[in-house]
């Protein structure tokens with residue numbers, strides 16, 4: 054096979070496995086090391102100390118897997134929509150409504166890595182990464198032609214929007230590169246920046262994690278500042294607001310097809326009282342296979358109490374308006 058035929062066969066295999074887009078780029082340093090360093094220096098990673106530890110490799114992805122000089126970047130659509138939130142229920146981000154994607158994608162990614170090895174010489178290396186390790190996934194995806202990095206920092210596809218997971222196979226297989234997606238299709242729009250309830254964007258394409266509901270509900274252990282709690286609304290895990298308001302999602306996000314991710318939109322709302330009262334064993338039984346396992350029972354209970362207080366405050370404010 055020629056390198057071109059190998060690339061075509063790899064892309065074909067990725068689509069057969071259920072990924073909705075695939076592109077190929079190299080592992081030369083992405084152009085935004087300065088932005089990464091200044092983000093870290095100003096403390097915007099909060100308690101995510103791994104972001105500091107991985108910075109050198111994130112800025113120089115060729116260091117991640119010795120010998121590898123190509124990234125095959127794939128995306129997996131996870132869009133799903135919920136109805137109206139019932140009273141007393143909290144909200145779970147779209148990506149977390151069911152099986153943990155790190156586990157769901159493992160099989161298909163391993164199959165793709167095996168395929169890459171099978172079409173290469175005996176010394177071909179191919180290893181998959183999904184949201185783990187220091188891979189600068191959005192920058193590689195942009196360079197592999199999958200979309201542009203929006204003002205909300207998400208990788209946005211011009212045909213699918215941004216409700217997509219990204220994953221990469223790093224390899225030394227000799228593959229031709231795809232053209233980068235060099236257009237900025239955000240234009241003069243600033244909807245995401247204005248819609249963020251906690252004002253987490255100091256400027257376009259910079260997100261201060263310490264202010265972000267996704268970070269606060271998933272990554273942050275311990276107490277959350279009261280002034281932020283009041284702004285967290287009904288979110289018990291993650292946050293989708295800066296994507297929900299994006300016109301590229303309103304226009305192009307379409308419900309996921311197939312069973313690649315095994316998500317269940319009915320898990321978009323969870324009973325807050327039930328969460329608060331649940332013991333650890335019940336939590337593991339109901340949520341042990343989902344991303345909610347990351348903050349564990351204690352973190353989810355903390356989030357549920359905040360969401361309950363916020364919804365009670367909202368309800369009494371609405372009552373006062375009708376009297």
Ligand code: B12
Nearest residue numbers: 085088089092146184190206207208218219260267291292
């Ligand atoms: C740390 C992290 C977080 C943190 C910090 C988020 C952030 N914006 O950095 C927190 C916990 C807040 C978070 C939240 C979410 N995350 Co997250 N997260 C990551 C992780 C592990 C690293 C991201 C990172 O490198 N941050 C460091 C900062 C400095 O990078 P950055 O903001 O991306 O900016 C870079 C570029 O934008 C570029 N840049 C800067 N300026 C400019 C200017 C221009 C013009 C250009 C082109 C580029 C550019 O330079 C920066 C340095 O590389 C990645 C997985 C991975 N391995 O990459 C997932 C990842 C980014 N997360 C993901 C998801 C799904 C989410 C959530 C939607 C989950 C949710 N619903 O709650 C939210 C979205 C919040 C948001 N608007 O980003 C997906 C995003 C998929 C996509 N389509 O983009 C990823 C890729 C995981 C995955 N494998 O699918 N996340």
Ligand code: SF4
Nearest residue numbers: 249265266292294295
């Ligand atoms: S995920 Fe939510 S809190 Fe975080 S930046 Fe987007 S809108 Fe703001």
Ligand code: SF4
Nearest residue numbers: 203204239242245299
């Ligand atoms: S809401 Fe507007 S500015 Fe924000 S990412 Fe979408 S198009 Fe870009």
